[in-house]
Amino acid sequence: MAELTLPRPARRRPLHIGLALGLLGTLLFALVLARQPTLAGPDAPALQQLLLWHSLLPRAATALLAGAALGLSGALLQRVLRNPIADPSTLGIAAGAQLALTLAMAFAPALLAFSREGTAFAGGIVAVALVLAMSWRRGFEPVTVVVAGMTLSLMAGAMSAALILARGDYVFSLFIWGAGALHQQNWQPALLVGTRLALGAAAALLLLRPLDLMTLDDAAARSLGAAVQGMRLGIIALAVWLAASVVSQVGVIGFVGLAAPAFARLGGARRPGALLLASPLIGALMLWITDSLVQLTASDGGDLIPTGAAVGLLGGPLLLWLLPRLPVSAPRQPMATGHTRRLRRPGRALVLLAAGALLMAALALLAGRDLEGWALATGPLLAELAAFRIPRIVAAAAAGGLLGAAGAIMQRLTGNPLAGPEVLGVSAGAGVGLAIALTLSPAPSAALLLAASAGGALGALALVLLMAAWTGFAAERLLLCGIALGCTGLAILSAVFAAGGPGSFRLLAWMSGSTDKVGANEAWMLAACALVLLLPVAVLGRWLDILPLGAGVSASLGVPVGASQLILTLLAALMTGVAAFFVGPLSLVGLIGPHLARLSGFVSGRAFVFASALIGAGVLLLADWLARMLAFPYQLPTGLLAALVGGPYLIWLLQRGGRRHG
């Protein structure tokens, strides 16, 4: 990597940029103030006063203070984890806090009355503890940390979506709030966030010296006498508290914590002191400017999109633009495991796997619950049930197979076992495609939706690859691009939810992965797609063997690197788009299938992809069957169930993967 480090960019003038941003913010806020309708009538001046003092000014203050708190939180996390892309949203803190609040609202409202902030803090702490536990063994390696955080965020998001679906409109308003709306009626949120910010800033000031030491690696810091682990935990708790207090007051506002320190660094802040001072300032300005823009574009009915979603919309591309400029400081770790199991006869094992998947399908077809209890369907009952069960079984198997294969191809393409359609933002892209189709067409046909989903996935993956090509196809950057894109996609989706309308519930149902609406036509269409997309893999096995060795080796062996990557990418994107249409974006099957295939010892590219596909099909069949059976006579969303099974497995896997590295 050393030869890729470019000469340092010429030092900017951070002060000038800051002043310009401040001016821009003031100007926009002045516009917001000027845009207020002049009220007629005798009470007008008083009303205007009221509006100014109790809505506009507190809103601006909340934006500034929340932005500053998030900026400080991000700067602390990035420093302490030595990870340039850590922030409350990529570490799952925000999603965890949100889920805790949603759960509390649905099941224990008294908890919220007692302490919103405490509830959010508990959720955030649990999330960050899980993420850190997942990446502990890999020494908090930046990409692992963020992949774990993103996975957790996605799972928490799926659970929130399922909860909203189950509780209907009651919690739906929570989702709008969840996308970070900054409307204010009084000064209380601003005061609360402000006091937390002041306390946090004071604590950060005291921790300045230890933070300086943390720049070194652990061993060096320890040898200089710093109590590394204790200090690290303390600083993380401080950062989580700052973020949770923001979430509890105004909802999830992503990217500020990520972008503010990054901008500070681009502006030339290097020492922890300068970073910790500049990040909150930049974060405050960012959120203030975005919020003013949101207010300026608002129609009479209210804001077009919540501010949090707007920050995501602006922040995602920003992150994409930043990525090539951020040095990936951590040395590339060999991802391969020290001593892997390998199969003597992969062919025979594949046949066994296929038989297992068939058995699972037969079980799903025959076994079920009726009002009296468990029953095996036979004879006329089977004929009756088959019309309902077969389409679902076919669709689940096809979607699982496609996701498994797509994940396997992406892992080979990036040479990284953490890559997958869910992590790379491809599923979120499919969701954006769906959202566009649902918004534009009042009653879209299934074929149109399928095409929109595949188109969205293709667009997302094309963007990721374009970015990767621009940055030289380093696997880490590909992953990061995908993650940024996934965040942007989810932000767009929450903006669409917040807009309401008939499409919203359909989209929510899709997000949580409900499969009960699948008809025979759709199922067979999906099966045909699966067949068409899986067949080419049979002849592309050699590329899948060579490409993981990196672009250098591939090129020197005469593999057409660009063309082969393009073809495989196209395949993977189509697979994901088609499958995600059926099971939603969050199933994690695309990660689990390939992992299990690796663990079972499939090494050669072709066998690996087909084994992943078969395992994926089996897993999704199982999830679909469980979704029908667990809460009989109700049905749970299949995708959610797969995510709930897959998430913990992934945690365990990340743990285990690290141990082998010692």
Add this chain to the structure above:
Amino acid sequence: MVDPARPAPAGALWSLCEVAFTLGERAILSPLTLDLPAGRVYGLIGPNGSGKSTLLKMMARQLAPSSGELRFDDRPLGAWSGRAFAREVAYMPQFMPASDGMNVRELVSLGRYPWHGALGRFSPEDEARVEAAIQRAGLAPFRERAVDSLSGGERQRAWLALMLAQGARCLLLDEPTSALDIAHQMEVLAILRELGGEAAGGPGQAGAMTVIVILHDINLAARTCDALLALRGGRLLAHGPCDEIMEPERLRAIYGLDMGVMAHPVSGTPMSYVL
């Protein structure tokens, strides 16, 4: 590994014309003009950051030169198709990627890709070449072992075997001995020495391969190579047979150190030492 019937080309195998590489403002390699005849072992030497790896990467088509032209076998590098070039030139990067569960035989088989391509059959000849390469690198006992479970030296030899299976006329190696102890270094260098002429009856003979290798240890380089190319600060300081380069004046110019040279007590090849 080379077809003995193939005659050594009359002209230079490699010719570089005003080849330069710049990164931003910084010149990594100043314009370089050079002809390298076939069938010899060339050692690229010089201090860290002198542009050795960059030069080798440009020859391997891993980097495009900022200006100038490289020709291989009298054709510009850009005119070669990917697989045709891979049949002629094999390249080993300085850091070998992890090979994720593959065993030695599978890894070495990848070297046949330039011959059979993505869809072609893995023929008995491919099989034979792979087996010969494994034998040649002394890896027969490790044939079925996972590459990642091998020691550093064995892994380096597995990658060397991959290059041999490629059946190329020219090998480009970036510090192939960096991970090895002295005994294994000698082993790898002996293989290179043999490929580069001894087996075919001497340097420059038909059937001798062209080997271009970056080495840090100047004495090992002088022992192994027919000619040395000395780089410093992106410029070619000296180019010639080993005993011409191995002179105190030259060495001081290359490394910026006062160095002496004496004859090896047994073989008589020149050896340097720091004063």
